[in-house]
Amino acid sequence: MAGFREAQGDLVLENVTKSFTTFTAVDDLSLTVPRGSFFALLGPSGCGKTTTLRMVAGLEQPTSGTIRIGNTDLTGSRPYERPVNTVFQSYALFPHLSVRDNVAFGPKRRGVKDALAQADATLSLVQLTHLAGRKPTQLSGGQQQRVAVARALVNHPEVLLLDEPLGALDLKLRREMQVELKRIQTEVGLTFVHVTHDQEEAMTMADTVAVMNLGKIEQMGAPDVLYDLPRTKFVANFLGQSNLMSGHVDDTDGDNVVVSTAQHKLRLRKSRAAAGSGDIAFGVRPEKTRIHNADPGPAAAGNSIGPGTLVDVSFTGVATQYLVDVPEAGRWAVYEQNLDLERIDSRPGDTVWISWDPGHAFGVRP
């Protein structure tokens, strides 16, 4: 039993599948989380991210595949045998115990002699020393969240699992806790695996983000890389917003491929295209585009579309958001920062064109 608990190293999932009677929650998933990194599993509800987390915790057993930490195979072991602790979505604090006893619960079970002293030290790490004697119900949501983090951290787990830990907090508190969790992770240097459906949360906190959909990982990488170059339609739409239209690669032009859509011939860097030939979905992020009230002309031939009809203009302060209906390309969004002294005075119904820097376009599998 102690063998499991001594496990050290990277968290490795190999061909892990979890099937329930009516559906497969996790489908042949393999991934490696390097020791000491902050890893985020991002996806919509029902994508299998929580099931993955619960399998790492030992609260579910995989139907097939193995889960290892370093060289120790944890598959089949019980939750209490694993060097893994969870911060639950609902915090799951013990209502009958004080904050201090909640945090000391793990150390006590492991037979640590100075359990209470360790609990106090961890409570000071999350800045809750002054509330140690209270019961969980007497704390605010944010405070309960910190207790839940402390209760898991005090055990110095090899892997700390966070199951949507900020979901129940309001926006301001969530921002604070994001910074706080990142600080704690840097301070203690443990492996954090964070499950969330909030793409911004995943990107601000994690070193590596894995985007999950239908039980599989769609794409994995550093947040900026993932955002800049999504490889699938799902990632392009789930991680931020994308303007996408379907086309066909039918030519090359130096470093670029030429994508033909219904109305336009567009250029795309070869390195940014998911396919060198055949069907492709051409995409640009809304904030990488600009709006024009005249045709930008042949100079922008491969990296502009139009004419389209402006359907909505919303001024948000830092930026203005335009929605444009382009025939055969669907509805495009354009975010323009309000940098120009003289703004284009466009109104819904105007005819407009959209252009972008060719390096920003990407092509994903249709």
Next chain:
Amino acid sequence: MSALAHIGGSTSGSAPAAQPTPTKRGKVAYLLLLPGVLWLIVFFVVPLVQLFTVSLQSKFPGYPGYYYRDVNFGNYLTAVVDYWPHFARSLLYAGLATLLAFILAYPLAYAMAFKAGKWRGVMMICVIAPFFTSFILRTIAWRQILSDDGWIASALNALHLLPGGHITETWVAVVAGLTYNFLPFMVLPIYASLERADPKIIEAGGDLYANGLTTFRTVTLPMSMPGVLAGTLLTFIPAAGDYVNAELLGSDISTKMVGNGIESQFFRVVDGYPTAAALSFTLMAAILALVFLYVRKYGTEELL
């Protein structure tokens, strides 16, 4: 009453500017309380006071069945001296029945809350269904089940495991009857408290290095304590005052409880009214004292 004071106190304290609203809300609260309070006064407080005066009355010498108003605490002395074995049996049997009911009810409630799945509704009906039959009838049915030629007694007799040869007419039958009759009152509150518990909290026990048994001891059981406390009170209090089980399942003398004493003093003994009333009050005081000590020791904030 304390709830009312709380409503009035908190609203007037937090929002002194909005004076008209709290008074209006206060009035509505009093109006809503009125029927219940009236009911309690007419059917609980008045009879209680009446009973207390009866417990202090003295017999009218020479006129059997007649009493005069008095402050005769001798009735209490008679009650305790003559009936202390009944008191002892009442508390002992009720305590045993409560313990047995707890042992039977906890696993049942646990199974209903966590393991039953789609059978939960069926199990719930099984727990409640006996209420559709009269309490007396069910107790009489137990007399048949435990009778000398019933299969339980004959099987035990065949194995020479029944020292006296009978189950009925013994304390075993009385305790069994009490346990059976009050079991649902133990099951339901425990089930409610377990069902309300977030399963994630129990998972958290496992996640924090507690094995199944330790998680039960340190997490599940303490979390269900409000239910256990309510269940034991709902079982012990009526069981201690019960006389039907001792009457129908027990023997004529050696298993009588206080309830039987009160019943016979009221209905079978001429001049028994003051003693019966004194017995009732003594029983009430004893139960109140025990419950108070019990809640003080095991109670949680929610109940106190």
